[in-house]
Structure formats: C-alpha cells, structure tokens
Amino acid sequence: MTPNSYSSLCDEFYVDMCINTELDLPTQRDTVLAFFERIQRQYPTMGGFYRRDNNEYCLEEDRSLGQYRWVTLELDRVGSGVVNPADFEMAYEQDRLVLELVPYMLSISHLDIDSLDVTLAMDFDCRGSHDEVIADALFALTPFGAILDVPGSRPIGFSPAVVIALSDDCHTQARISIESKTSVYEPRKRDQAVDEAISLSFTIRQYPPTMGGFNPLESFEHQCRLAEELMAERIVPNFVQPLIETIAQKRLS
Numbered sequence: 001m002t003p004n005s006y007s008s009l010c011d012e013f014y015v016d017m018c019i020n021t022e023l024d025l026p027t028q029r030d031t032v033l034a035f036f037e038r039i040q041r042q043y044p045t046m047g048g049f050y051r052r053d054n055n056e057y058c059l060e061e062d063r064s065l066g067q068y069r070w071v072t073l074e075l076d077r078v079g080s081g082v083v084n085p086a087d088f089e090m091a092y093e094q095d096r097l098v099l100e101l102v103p104y105m106l107s108i109s110h111l112d113i114d115s116l117d118v119t120l121a122m123d124f125d126c127r128g129s130h131d132e133v134i135a136d137a138l139f140a141l142t143p144f145g146a147i148l149d150v151p152g153s154r155p156i157g158f159s160p161a162v163v164i165a166l167s168d169d170c171h172t173q174a175r176i177s178i179e180s181k182t183s184v185y186e187p188r189k190r191d192q193a194v195d196e197a198i199s200l201s202f203t204i205r206q207y208p209p210t211m212g213g214f215n216p217l218e219s220f221e222h223q224c225r226l227a228e229e230l231m232a233e234r235i236v237p238n239f240v241q242p243l244i245e246t247i248a249q250k251r252l253s
Contacts, residue, residue, distance in 0.1 A: 010122035015091035016081035123197035130180035137246035
C-alpha cells in the first residue's frame with residue numbers, strides 16, 4: 001500500500017522516525033541552530049522554528065497546508081516526520097538526512113543510541129465516545145466483551161497497547177496502540193463533541209545489539225520495510241478496517 005492508500009482510510013497519516021539516546025543531547029545555542037539550519041538548507045519550506053516550554057526545539061513547515069515536514073530536538077530524543085506524505089520516500093529521505101547529520105552535528109554515536117523507532121500512524125475523526133468505538137471495533141468478540149455485557153456497563157477507558165518481540169533476542173519489537181481522546185471524567189455525555197481524533201500508532205523499534213556495532217541507517221531501512229509489510233498485512237485488516245466500519249456505523253445511528 002502507498003501513503004495515498006493509507007490517507008484514504010483515515011483523516012491524517014503520519015510517517016515518523018525517532019532516535020532515542022542514552023545521554024542528554026546538546027543544548028548550546030550554536031549547536032542547535034546549526035543543526036536546524038542544515039535541515040532547512042535541504043528543505044527551505046521548513047520555516048517555522050520555535051522552542052517549547054520544556055526546552056525542546058522544533059522546525060516545521062506550515063501545518064495549514066495539510067502536508068508538512070517536521071524535525072524535533074528534545075532532551076534525549078531526535079524526531080523526524082512527514083504528515084500526509086505523497087509517498088514513503090518523501091519521508092524516508094528526510095529521516096536519512098537526520099540520521100546522517102546527528103553523529104557530526106549532535107555527537108550521537110552508536111553507543112549513545114538507546115533505540116531507533118519507525119512509526120506509521122493514523123488519526124480517525126470521531127464524534128462521541130472514542131472508548132465505545134474502540135471497544136465495539138476491537139473487543140466485542142473477545143473475553144473483554146463479557147465485561148461489556150454487564151447490565152449498565154459502558155467503556156470509559158479503552159486505549160489498548162501491545163508490544164511483541166520480532167527477534168529471538170527481543171531487540172526488534174513491534175508496538176500497536178490505539179488511543180482514545182474521550183475524557184473519562186465525562187462518562188455521561190454520550191454525544192459529546194471531541195476535537196481530537198482516535199489515534200492508531202504502529203512502531204517498529206530496534207535496540208542496538210549487545211555484541212558488535214550498530215548501523216542506524218541499515219537498521220532504519222530494515223525497519224521501514226518491516227513496518228510497511230506488517231502495516232499492510234496485519235494492522236490494516238485487523239485494526240484499521242474494524243475501526244473505520246465502527247465509526248461509520250456510529251455516524252449512521
């Protein structure tokens with residue numbers, strides 16, 4: 001499947017990469033600015049630079065365009081992503097640039113990398129209770145359905161997350177999470193308007209091996225292929241399609 005195919009299934013589609021580090025990242029003014037200026041030279045339309053309250057930095061394109069790039073520098077993490085990319089390569093080329101720059105501009109060595117994440121994510125606009133949608137779509141025919149059948153019961157906290165190992169040493173992992181944005185403090189408002197969307201996130205995480213070196217670029221390519229394969233074969237038919245169908249039914253009822 002292509003990003004356009006995924007975008008047709010949801011309201012927003014994201015392709016993200018994240019480098020998680022063991023040590024805190026540089027915060028010196030010259031280092032931070034030099035890193036983002038190098039990114040901007042490659043992508044001149046990334047003109048929005050700002051610092052958050054927790055001293056995290058972000059460079060991004062204009063979000064109002066619907067499709068935009070972003071790169072963040074946090075305390076112990078570097079993030080890179082594209083929202084609604086035209087194709088996967090559009091996102092991957094930016095991620096590769098970040099991976100190539102961080103050893104020289106942020107002093108991130110293979111020893112400093114705690115883990116590397118590749119994430120494919122979707123947002124689904126949904127009015128009403130997100131928890132009810134998630135419960136109906138993913139839990140109705142499971143043992144959890146027996147709890148939901150209790151007279152007077154109603155789901156108010158359904159944001160499942162599951163992590164599985166994809167290698168014998170557990171260094172390659174996959175995580176699927178579905179996040180409800182409905183507040184548990186308003187359980188009686190069945191038709192409440194929710195500004196945010198149900199979020200589905202699928203991440204392939206790679207931890208460096210305990211023996212031998214770690215090549216982030218090689219790992220990134222492998223993780224991308226694995227994420228695309230599992231997203232198409234496992235996540236879309238078993239998670240995305242049930243969510244879409246349930247949201248559609250809720251809109252008609």
